[in-house]
Amino acid sequence: MRLSIDHRTMYRFSAPQERLVQMLRLTPENTHDQTIASWRIDVDCDARLRDGRDGFGNAITMLYVEGPIDGLAITVHGAVLTSHSSGVVQGTNEPLPPALFLRETAATPRDASIAEFARDVDAENSVLGRLHSINRVLNDRFVLDIGRGEPMLDAATAFGRDSATARDLAQIFAVAARSLDIPARYVSGYRLAEGEHQPTPHGWAEAHVDGLGWIGFDPSTGQCPEEDHVRVAIALDAAGAAPVAGSRLGVGAEILDVDVVVSLDV
Secondary structure (H helix, E strand, O other), X not given: OEEEEEEEEEEEXXXXXXXXXXXXOOOOOOOOOEEEEEEEEEEOOOOEEEEXXXXXXXXXXXXXXXXXXXXXXXXXXXXXXXXXXXOEOOOOOOOOOHHHHHOOOOOOOXXXXXXXXXXXXXXXOOHHHHHHXXXXXXXXXXXXXXXXXXXXXXXXXXXXXXXXXXXXXXXXXXXXXXXXXXXXXXXXXXXXXXXXOXXXXXXEEEEEEXXXXXXXXXXXXXXXXXXXXXXXXXXXXXXXXXXEEEEEEOOOOEEEXXXXXXXEOO
């Protein structure tokens, strides 16, 4: 499958800013199941860009802008070839041991309710079977919220609600897996969802199964991520894999607008 991706992030500031420093996790990499045919990041102002990697091994681009500046648009356009993988992740950069992904964070705290839920789901099955069951049950349990959701909402709070974003579901899945001593992490990327408006990039989870390695699970669909997904970055939670993160020097408020279009390139 060949997917075309257009992702636009626009900042507007109520007062000119003196300086902007942004870390962009916007560049997917080649794996056994995705090949980058083309990829381009553009900004609409005079800026310095420097490529590198973050602590999780993700490809990053550091963006530096000297002000005064009252707005910034970051535009991504690319094409990615994907193939069927049954959710198995292969050919990725893995600088960290799986056990690191047992750690909790402010967004993915240990939670008694999620742990009880995880223990009760298909308890007699294999590790892989239980993870698939948790993925399906989370999909059945929550109404999918396709909006932006609450940026700082943690998995424990989200678990107590009736609806959840893809980001929330992925973080809940990670907490559930970790409660069973299974390393799990958050994945940011893109998903082909024809007919759906996408105000943000997509998010799902990966869990590490001994003998198999990292396996992807997307509780927003109840299935493993397949050729309709493009994998970009991983971290302990959504904040750590955020497509754009950084700081600004200046007073006033900011308005953020994001638009994502993923289409089948034929």
